[in-house]
Amino acid sequence: MRFFAQAFGFFNWVGISHFINLLFISLLMRSGLEILSAHPRLYWNDGCDAGSEWLKFTRKVMPTDRLWTAADEQEPFSSWLALPGHMNLGMGRHWHFFSIIFWILNGVIYVFLLFAIGGWRRLIPTSLSIFPAAIHTVWIYAHLHLPPPGHPYNPVQQLAYAGIVFVIAPLMIATGAAMSPAIAARFPRYVRMLGGRQSARSIHFLGLVAICLFTIVHVTLVVIEDFPANMSYIIHGRHALEGLSVAIGIGGLVVVAILHVWATQVSIRDPRWVQRTLGIAIEPVRRSLLHRLRSRQAYPRSAISAYFIINGRPPESAEYQRMTQTNFENWRLEVGGLVENPLRLSLGELRAMRSCSQITLHHCIQGWSGVAQWTGVAVTDILARSRPLANARYLVFRSWQEAEPAVTYYEVIDLALASHAQTILAYEMNGAPLQVAHGAPCRLRVETQLGFKMVKWVRSIELVEDYRQLGAGQGGYREDVQFYGPEAGI
Structure with a gap:
């Protein structure tokens, strides 16, 4: 009986939030790339002047001898990368907005519990001494050695986790909102604070890159430092039941992968069903938040x-x-x-x-x-x-x-x-x-x-x-x- 009580400790809120976050952030990444494929150029100016992009994912060049429309700019990203891939902007947007609702909800619950039980002390630095300590830790990593374990994180890990939770995630929400025509029209000063609509779009993309890099490094360190022990902390909340924790962790990753395959296939096979089904969650939220906003634009x-x-x-x-x-x-x-x-x-x-x-x-x-x-x-x-x-x-x-x-x-x-x-x-x-x-x-x-x-x-x-x-x-x-x-x- 005691074993089962311990086994079900994997319902630890940190473990649950990890897998919910993994599912929805990965859906956001793939659907975001599908949205990017519709205009695979990034700018720092709202006029999107030809040739002024700072980054592009296309070799297409606007011809001078025929009509060239925005639709000609599209690039078909593979379904192995984008959701669902192959220039299906409608499906990409549905998955993106469906995922953002639950990603934000999961994040709000995570942060609330973080402060409610005092877990914020694990993430938020309380002394400036963490910065020289982090530099020293990076030096150790650069020499392909593992630094001493932290309590529970070493300085680099603590700064990285705090940056993702309290800087990058809010910035992604803020820049995503700035790309809304309803919000930009009602609060034009807010968009100008971010440098404009295209600057917000570029920062949003850079945030995606930061999350991708963090995920790669985070998973790598979890595996090479002490995979069984780390999985027990993530899944179980403490160092116990390593074997069960590893099994649950790997099983969770398999489930996430299966859901991605299903989401891609159903979006290609039955897009109308996806449109209607995801719309049940999306449309009431979008309408309640945005539909009543009125434009107050007066650009010079x-x-x-x-x-x-x-x-x-x-x-x-x-x-x-x-x-x-x-x-x-x-x-x-x-x-x-x-x-x-x-x-x-x-x-x-x-x-x-x-x-x-x-x-x-x-x-x-x-x-x-x-x-x-x-x-x-x-x-x-x-x-x-x-x-x-x-x-x-x-x-x-x-x-x-x-x-x-x-x-x-x-x-x-x-x-x-x-x-x-x-x-x-x-x-x-x-x-x-x-x-x-x-x-x-x-x-x-x-x-x-x-x-x-x-x-x-x-x-x-x-x-x-x-x-x-x-x-x-x-x-x-x-x-x-x-x-x-x-x-x-x-």
Whole structure:
């Protein structure tokens, strides 16, 4: 009986948190690489100026003789490395945000218990003497010797563990939040404190590298110093039952590996199931944290990007081409559905309405960004003219662009997003009429959302009660086909 009581000591909270952390941090690493593959360049400037990247994972060079879009930048990372690999950004994002919820929850519980039972003394240095002691310990390691065991950690281990728990982990959360368009729009000063959106992205990547290096060194030292004893401390919480602790430790690693294989295979085989299942946990959290945030951006003209990356290929239909030849004189914006007063507005009529102008930071789901000035009509003014019915809840924006043959590109936003002061139909960019490459004659701007929600080459607006009857019922073409989430605040 005593043996079983001791054996179940592996439910020690440190041991449990180790394996939970291992599972979710490894899922975060692999899904993060999948996200990086969508735009495998890192910058220190928010304009993502061509050639200004400090690190890239692609040999592609933008040609000068043909249209080059952000989608052409993508690189297919292997499924052995990324989750799920092979340019599946939607699945990568789902696994990333699902994992971050439980990684943060595990971390909060770990830190709470660390302070509740006094375990913080093992990690947080209480004397400056630890730094010369750490240098001496590094010198011992450099000579391929093992330093004397600490109590319970030697100086280098203590500094490394404290750095990961109290510096790197919070920094990863802070920089991850800064890449959210909703947070960046509501708290622009916060993003500027980190050097901008792309600086936050670069720091986030460097944090990933630091965690990878720490993991490699940590596992190596656990193995070479005294693997059975170290596993008993990790799993059991004290030096006892070494054999059982090693078996549990190895078994835990096998389980984590199996879960990774399963996650990769199910994401490739049945992405819709992954989208819906992980969305049960993800979407309520994203919506509750981000959906109510309103943009307060007012960048100076000096911040406008020298080059704003093109994303998406312009419509090729004969009707759209004829409109471009007449400067869109025969273009009409149709507003219908659940409205009292259907509208059919020309570009001239839109320009005659009250205009709004804003200089804001654009966030592409692929990772690049850019600052531009947008001038147009507030969507609330269009709604005021059309007078939505009481049961209208969503706006469906349809494009002249065919995402695939006979399939119109569309996206959905709700009335709450439509009511934002900086939600506009823009017909000018940087003080000039919108160019075809950027969505002429007008494009949607919703400054708290990712770029894929901001329909270009707008054709019509339809107010509906429920979007689940449209397309595959996910809230937009990207959500239907590329399995993005309907909440695009991050």
